[in-house]
Amino acid sequence: MQKNEVISIRSSSDVVLVRQAVRQLAVELGFSLINQTKIVTGASELARNTLEHGGGGTVNIEALDEGTRRGLRLIFEDSGPGIPDLELALKDGFTTGGGLGMGLSGTKRLVNEFDIVSRVGEGTRITITKWK
């Protein structure tokens, strides 16, 4: 299966759309209920960060099929302010927006691969992968 979908994230209803798209693909790929829930929750966190901290952006949702293993890869991109201190942002409870500050660190624990590239003044790109 080769699937690739880009969704733009401009409003909180787009965040709902992202969750739905990710859930649907996870079901199609045969993810277990627990893994569906984990990747959908991670997607929800990053989509909301893209919207709230990144000023909006896009997510690229990709189904991976490497023969022996299948998975989902999500790439969130924005051209917002960027994250000045990645280590700090990834700390449990760190927030600049009055949230719980658990979104980034929590998502990292929910997925198998987590990669973050951010430049101040240019934007942020976060890639997560969940294997089936």
Added chain:
Amino acid sequence: MSLNGQSKIPQILKNREAEVLADWLGEQMAAGIRKDLLKEMELREECREFLELFTDAIQQGNFTNIQSPEWRGLKDMLASVSRSRTQKGFTPTETANFVFSFKQPLFKRLRQELGQNGETLLEEILSATNLIDKLALWTTEIYQKTREEVILRQQEELMELSTPVVKLWEGILALPIIGTLDSARTQIMMESLLQMIVQTGSQVAIIDITGVPTVDTLTAQHLLKTVTAARLMGADCIISGIRPQIAQTIVYLGVDLADITTKASLADAFVLALKRSGFAISRSKSAI
């Protein structure tokens, strides 16, 4: 515009106001305006007002820019016509036709007055057409905006409907949530819950999230806020409907719900709430 200042239209409208008005009304009646939605009297009054404001505005000789101040009065009037048409159930086309239908009677007079001078007639008609099209577009814009406002209001009403607080038992409330727990909804939910706690003097509130598909950190934060507020009003909350996969995900996320009593199902939560309120449940012998 070459006609600026020399257009015959202001003069024609002034001199032939009554005829233009009669023609225009006739035009709309013939086109089959829906008399079930709008009385002829009302329409006549709207046309008369339009004509008066149009004649006023056009004296300034500005046929091109309806953003300028002299057009404000007519635009306000059209906005209110458009709004009332929206509410009465007219289509956008019918609404815009109020303005478009003004062309025929106006052009007829222009032809009568300028018939010999083809070039001037053409220029007058062109600039008038342009102007009237802009005014018609304006009514469509307002129509659209009014519709959006209606939809927004309906959404808000729906949101209130979709967060009902129900009394399960003496002193026990339940709040079943279905769908996404966003900020606006949390606000409404919290308000109606707190109000019901006060009204009923309830000690226990069960928040059931069986119908919430995703619990992320924002949802968790909203739940925590609601629980804290209820506590301040003297009621303890139980969160029910936490399915195993959600429980696990919450743990990985690292959100701390340890302070809150949680139950897998609404039934379990209800039993606990009854116990806490001092009720004992037993099956009567005869029913066995």
